[in-house]
Amino acid sequence: MVAISSQRKWATGYLIAVAALFITYQFLFPWDGLPMGIYDTLQLWLPPTSVNEALVYVICALGLNIVVGYAGLLDLGYVAFWAIGGYCAGWFMSEFFHMINIHFYGSVAKAAPGIHVNFWGVLLIGGLVCAFFGILIGAPTLRLKSDYLAIVTLGFGEIIPQIFYNGDDIGGFNLSNGTKGITILDPIPAGIKNIGPFDFGYKFIVFVFLAFVMIFISLRLRKGRLGRAWLAIREDELAASMMGVPLMQTKLAAYAVGAFAGGLGGVAFATHVDGVYAERFNFSISIFLLAMVVLGGMGNVWGVILGALLLSWINSTGLPAFGQTFNSRFGTEINFPSFTFLLFGLVLILMMLYKREGLIPESRLRLILHEGDPEEDLSPKESK
Amino acid sequence: MGKLKATIEAKKFTGTRGQVRRKRIETSGALIIAALMILWLGINLIKAPTQFAQVTVLGLRNGLLYALIALGYTLVYGIIELINFAHGDLFMLGALFSSYFITIWFHQENSNPAGWVTFVAALFAAMLFCGTINVLIERLAYRKLRRAPKLAPLITAVGMSFLLQFVGIKWNGSTPRQWPTVIPHGEFVIAGVIVSHVTLILILVAAPLLGSLTFVVNKTKQGKAMRATAQDQDAARLMGIDVNKTISFTFALGGALAGAAGLLYQQSIGTTNYNLGFQLGLIAFTSAVLGGIGNLNGAVLGALLIGIVQGLNDGLPIALGQKWSQSVVFTILILILVLKPAGLLGKVTTEKV
Numbered sequence: 001m002v003a004i005s006s007q008r009k010w011a012t013g014y015l016i017a018v019a020a021l022f023i024t025y026q027f028l029f030p031w032d033g034l035p036m037g038i039y040d041t042l043q044l045w046l047p048p049t050s051v052n053e054a055l056v057y058v059i060c061a062l063g064l065n066i067v068v069g070y071a072g073l074l075d076l077g078y079v080a081f082w083a084i085g086g087y088c089a090g091w092f093m094s095e096f097f098h099m100i101n102i103h104f105y106g107s108v109a110k111a112a113p114g115i116h117v118n119f120w121g122v123l124l125i126g127g128l129v130c131a132f133f134g135i136l137i138g139a140p141t142l143r144l145k146s147d148y149l150a151i152v153t154l155g156f157g158e159i160i161p162q163i164f165y166n167g168d169d170i171g172g173f174n175l176s177n178g179t180k181g182i183t184i185l186d187p188i189p190a191g192i193k194n195i196g197p198f199d200f201g202y203k204f205i206v207f208v209f210l211a212f213v214m215i216f217i218s219l220r221l222r223k224g225r226l227g228r229a230w231l232a233i234r235e236d237e238l239a240a241s242m243m244g245v246p247l248m249q250t251k252l253a254a255y256a257v258g259a260f261a262g263g264l265g266g267v268a269f270a271t272h273v274d275g276v277y278a279e280r281f282n283f284s285i286s287i288f289l290l291a292m293v294v295l296g297g298m299g300n301v302w303g304v305i306l307g308a309l310l311l312s313w314i315n316s317t318g319l320p321a322f323g324q325t326f327n328s329r330f331g332t333e334i335n336f337p338s339f340t341f342l343l344f345g346l347v348l349i350l351m352m353l354y355k356r357e358g359l360i361p362e363s364r365l366r367l368i369l370h371e372g373d374p375e376e377d378l379s380p381k382e383s384k
Numbered sequence: 385m386g387k388l389k390a391t392i393e394a395k396k397f398t399g400t401r402g403q404v405r406r407k408r409i410e411t412s413g414a415l416i417i418a419a420l421m422i423l424w425l426g427i428n429l430i431k432a433p434t435q436f437a438q439v440t441v442l443g444l445r446n447g448l449l450y451a452l453i454a455l456g457y458t459l460v461y462g463i464i465e466l467i468n469f470a471h472g473d474l475f476m477l478g479a480l481f482s483s484y485f486i487t488i489w490f491h492q493e494n495s496n497p498a499g500w501v502t503f504v505a506a507l508f509a510a511m512l513f514c515g516t517i518n519v520l521i522e523r524l525a526y527r528k529l530r531r532a533p534k535l536a537p538l539i540t541a542v543g544m545s546f547l548l549q550f551v552g553i554k555w556n557g558s559t560p561r562q563w564p565t566v567i568p569h570g571e572f573v574i575a576g577v578i579v580s581h582v583t584l585i586l587i588l589v590a591a592p593l594l595g596s597l598t599f600v601v602n603k604t605k606q607g608k609a610m611r612a613t614a615q616d617q618d619a620a621r622l623m624g625i626d627v628n629k630t631i632s633f634t635f636a637l638g639g640a641l642a643g644a645a646g647l648l649y650q651q652s653i654g655t656t657n658y659n660l661g662f663q664l665g666l667i668a669f670t671s672a673v674l675g676g677i678g679n680l681n682g683a684v685l686g687a688l689l690i691g692i693v694q695g696l697n698d699g700l701p702i703a704l705g706q707k708w709s710q711s712v713v714f715t716i717l718i719l720i721l722v723l724k725p726a727g728l729l730g731k732v733t734t735e736k737v
Contacts, residue, residue, distance in 0.1 A: 074535055076542070140722040146534050147467050151669065152721050155714035158666070162711045283662065287542060294539060338558065341550035348543025352536045353528055370532075 014215075018208050021051060026201030044321050046313075048200035049272075054312040055207035056269045061292040061308035062214040062301065063261020068290065069299035069362075070227060071254035072234030073142070074150040077157020078289050081130040081259045083164055083281035085266020088126035090182035090276040092117040107189040119188040119271070123210075126263035134259025135252055142251045157286050165278040181277035185270060197274035210268055211305075214261055218301045221257065230254055231364065234299075284344075288315065291344045294351050297358025306360060311347070315340055413723045428700045435699065437577045443695020444688060445583045445652075448590045451687035452645035453668035455597065455680060456518075456638030462678035463614045463634045464530060469541040470521060472665015473548035474639060478514045478646020479656050480555050482506050483563045486651075492566050499566030503651065507589065510643035518639025519632050527628070545662070552658030560657040567651050582652045593644055594684060597637065601680060610634055614678070663710070667694070670717040676730020685728060690716070 025048045028034055060082060067075045090096060093106075095114035106116030117125065141152045163170075168178030176182070187194040188206055195202040221227045229250045232240035241247050270276050288311065296307025323336025351358065357366040429436050453475050460468045485506045486492050492499040521544055529537040571580040601607040609630045612620040621627050649664070650656055671690045675682025694713060698706040720727065 068535075072535065074538055141718070144721060144725055147465075147538055148673075148721055148725060150538060151467065151673070152718055154666070155670075155717045159711045159714050162708070166707050284546075287546060290539065290542065338553055339550070341546050341553060345543045345546030345548075345550060349525055349540050349547065352532075352540040352543065353525065356532070356536055 014212075018205075022201055022204060025051070025204065044324070045317065047317065048204065050313055050317040052200060052204055052207055052272050053269075053316050054309045055204070055211050056265055056272055057289070057292065057312040058211045058305050058308040059207070059214050059268055060262055060265035061289050061296075061304050062211070062218050063258045063265065064289045065293050065299065065301070065304045066218060066221070066230075066261065067254050067258035068293050069297075069304065070222065070230040070234065071251060072146075072230075073251060073254065074146055075153045075258065076150050076283075076286050076290070077153035077155065077160075078258075078262055079281050079283065079285040080153075080157045080160035081134065081262025082266040082269065082285060083161050083276075083278075084130050084133055085126040085263035086270040086276040086281070087164060087176060087182070087266075088129055088263065089122055089185060089267040089270035090176070091115060092122045092125060093119065093186040093270075094182055094184060096177065096182045105189075107186045107194050116186055119186065119267075123264055123267050126267040127260040128263070130259040130263030130266070131256040134255040134262075138252050138255035139248075142248060142255070154283075154286075157283065161278060161281040164281065167278070176276075176278060179278055181275055183275035185274055188271060197271075203271065207268055207272075210264055214264070215301055215305070217257070217261075222301075226250065226253055231299075235364070284341075287348075288312075288344060291347045295347050295358060297360045297362055299364075300358065300360050300362040303358050303360030303362070307358070311344070314343065319343070410723045413719075417719060417723075424702070425696070428696070428702055432701055434576045435701070436696075437575075439695045439699030440692055441577060441579060441583065442699065443692035445586055445691070446695060447671075447688035447691020448586050449645050449649055449652075450664070450668045450671045450691050451594065451684045452590060452641045452648070453664060454671040454675070454683040454687045455594075456642045457669050457672040458675075458677055458680060458683040459634050459638045461672070462680075463610060463631055464526070465534075466526065466537050466541060467669070468526075468638075469538075469665070470544035470548055471518075471638065471642060472663075472668065473545050473552065473661035474514050474518055474521075475642040475646050475649070475664060475668075476552050476656070476658065476661030477517065477548060477555075478510045478643035479650040479660060480552060480646070481513050481643070482510045482647035482650045483561075483656055484555075485509055486566055487563055493564040495566050495568050503566050503647075507644060507647055510647045511640035512643070514643030514646065515636040515639035518635040518642070522632060522635040527631075545665075548661070549658055552661070556656055556658050558658065560655050562655055563650060565651045565654050586648055586652060589644065589648060593641065597641070598680065600637065606630070606633055666710075667713050670713050670720075673717060674720050674727055676727025679727065679729045682727055682729035 024042070060078065063081075064075060064078050067073050067078075092115045094116075095112060097115050098113040100115065101113050102115045102117075103110055104116070104121060105118035106112075107118065108116050137152070137156050141149055144152065164176040165179065167176030168174050168180070185197075187196045188203070189195075190202065190206065193199075193202065195206065222231075229240070229245045230253075232243065232245055233247065233250055237247065273280075289308075292307040292311045293304050294307070295311060296305065297303030319336045319339060323334060326336070327333060355361075356370065453472065456471045456474070457468060460466060460471070486499075486502050490502045490505075492502040525540050525544055526537055529540060567585050568581040571578050573579070599607075601610060609620070609625045610633065612623065612625055613627050613630045617627050620630070649660075667690060668687065671687035672683045673686070674690060675684070675686030677683075690713060693716065694709055697703045697712050698709055704712060
């Protein structure tokens with residue numbers, strides 16, 4: 001009961017933060033009466049795009065958390081799902097395939113060429129296509145030991161973006177428009193209003209909704225039969241299989257759900273930047289996401305959200321803004337954004353060395369991760 | 385868990401029905417792939433024999449470089465079962481160090497005797513440099529996590545890779561950098577195939593290194609300690625082997641080879657970039673897996689094969705071409721892991737409780 005009421009508290013906090021941010025960006029930001037100082041500070045330290053981007057990262061990090069945090073399978077190629085989701089948005093929500101004309105509850109005029117599927121439909125398509133690829137890559141490889149699995153996913157995460165990168169001429173067929181990418185996506189239909197690329201406030205609500213769906217899925221799955229099977233596998237694969245947990249199916253399910261979330265995140269990211277560009281899907285995205293999961297606390301939904309918001313904000317806004325302020329104050333010319341590599345590397349190393357369970361630890365995981373530490377007291381803490 | 389794992393070789397017992405079926409799938413899959421490979425090679429060989437030989441030579445040259453890096457992966461994996469993601473980036477630092485050593489600190493820009501002496505000095509300096517860094521990485525990061533669950537050291541290694549890439553960005557700059565090279569640049573022709581002096585120098589440097597590594601591991605006392613530690617750390621400790629020292633020594637060996645590879649790469653290609661280590665590291669790792677990770681001869685064999693396949697793919701008339709190079713290598717990696725995880729020369733390992 002303690003856990004539920006604390007979750008309810010979290011949910012209330014989530015809603016309040018969302019409402020505050022929405023009011024700020026939708027009504028306060030365009031308001032002429034806002035003092036210039038406050039406007040500039042906000043624009044520098046917390047622009048609407050950074051908040052939206054952070055939410056996209058939350059969606060993906062929650063998906064990766066299911067694979068890494070719940071099931072304990074290291075996935076180093078998560079960016080592949082992100083890319084596939086993104087290209088689903090590119091294919092089905094733009095004029096890219098201009099030789100055909102397919103409309104399915106699209107948000108643009110019927111005469112427009114290309115495939116125009118409703119945004120919410122594309123979300124589903126992107127998620128399902130990714131889940132399919134998750135199963136496709138998982139089925140033959142999930143029998144491997146954890147470190148081999150990490151490498152296979154890493155290879156997958158390199159191949160898929162390269163296919164899109166070179167995809168402007170696959171046997172004469174233009175699959176992805178290569179490095180030029182696919183631009184100008186359809187607006188998001190949301191009842192009375194179509195949300196275009198610059199409606200940051202409304203897009204924020206859409207992303208909040210998607211993140212909420214992911215939080216809900218994560219929490220519910222964890223409590224259910226599947227979630228408990230994942231935790232059992234994470235803790236001891238052999239013991240779990242002895243207890244009758246079907247290893248392959250359970251791991252595949254983790255992969256599929258994780259990939260589905262990656263697809264959602266991919267579609268969301270495509271609408272966020274209003275296009276898909278092959279060179280944006282690189283290895284460091286996979287590692288950024290991993291760092292978010294690790295920093296926040298593997299397996300803990302709230303921890304992962306915190307990690308994703310924090311690191312995404314630092315990456316997109318915090319470091320550049322800090323650098324700008326620091327450099328103008330002290331007259332230096334230090335290139336702060338280049339320190340992201342240092343930051344993310346250090347986050348991974350230091351967290352693993354000193355606080356393996358993350359900022360908001362999950363109690364069960366804490367015990368496992370410290371298994372083998374000689375001086376550590378392994379007895380479970382009394383819950384309050 | 386780690387210490388309770390033992391390696392057993394499958395002998396008479398052919399396995400359960402599922403295992404037999406899986407084996408059959410694996411064998412037929414491997415045969416189909418081999419047949420396709422032979423078909424592809426055959427068509428190309430008939431169509432352009434000289435070009436075939438030419439790209440094979442180039443591929444072998446790259447393969448030697450991969451071998452030096454792959455050995456670092458395989459040595460470390462063999463002894464502590466860790467995929468050292470940072471190893472590729474260590475190679476990148478080796479390349480950067482060599483560039484600075486030769487061009488900036490000793491001002492050698494031409495191929496003359498002074499340049500060649502600096503080259504040899506740089507070889508030892510780079511090996512020392514990378515060996516030291518690798519030992520420090522092990523000491524500061526991996527040692528504490530030796531008994532932790534597998535996920536922890538793996539994630540640390542990824543973080544370490546990012547850290548080294550950061551050093552690379554700061555040292556090299558974020559764009560590729562061109563360097564003068566001091567090794568001779570001539571070439572000669574054997575039966576229509578051009579062999580450059582760079583290839584010869586690569587062989588002259590790499591072959592003794594590989595030979596001495598084999599000697600150290602198989603014939604010396606330290607090598608015996610390494611093999612013992614790889615088999616069973618606790619038993620080795622009981623036999624009076626200083627396990628920490630042995631693991632440090634292994635990291636030093638792997639690092640030194642990466643340093644040598646860095647110098648050779650920098651001198652033969654002439655450009656450095658901060659993310660060099662990521663690409664070549666992955667290719668080298670693929671080589672190690674292809675040969676059977678943990679197996680030294682396997683790593684060299686795998687590296688040469690990967691080098692040749694990559695060379696053929698990049699240079700042959702009927703092939704996917706260079707822009708698909710990475711994808712070809714990773715597809716090989718995935719196929720190997722799916723069809724024959726133990727690699728070409730590796731032993732079948734079974735997890736025991």
